[in-house]
Amino acid sequence: EAGVAQSPRYKIIEKRQSVAFWCNPISGHATLYWYQQILGQGPKLLIQFQNNGVVDDSQLPKDRFSAERLKGVDSTLKIQPAKLEDSAVYLCASSLNRGVDGYTFGSGTRLTVV
């Protein structure tokens, strides 16, 4: 089966600019996650979707981050305006059964804010 697709792979922007990341999960996976992974740390959950509904966005900095999954398939994560501390790898993952059997991750988008 095709894996979780993410784009772009790399992005460099200046602070205060905006950026968007795209994720296409594995077909049939109802649960989709966005994670932020800062260098040297474990992943931090930003938002979890079940189909097109938000299950948990408690750690999403809502003043600058937004995410949507309009048709319950693809998802976009946006940052506006970006700060230097947003430099990280943004990982998308999907799961079939709310993650009981584990997640499948995409390759991630490495964001550098200068």
Next chain:
Amino acid sequence: AQSVTQLDSQVPVFEEAPVELRCNYSSSVSVYLFWYVQYPNQGLQLLLKYLSGSTLVKGINGFEAEFNKSQTSFHLRKPSVHISDTAEYFCAVSEGSNYQLIWGAGTKLIIKP
């Protein structure tokens, strides 16, 4: 709240030697346990998981892990490492009805030739 501790941030080991990466978690209830591997500039890949049943779990690439409920541990082992095992390894625990993963900080496995 649930927490996961990976006791070593880095583990250097010679090629073909055995290795153990340690993981402890805090929970008084049933949990699901996972090990993921992250190769340089890649996403995370599931190595193995414990959901129920046998406490010895075998995964991909020759890795295995043992669930020890009394010690709340889930240590990862491989009898003989290869240079291609160079990566960062993350232990994770699933909690709650949403089965969200709680992650350890990761252990970098460094293989010395």
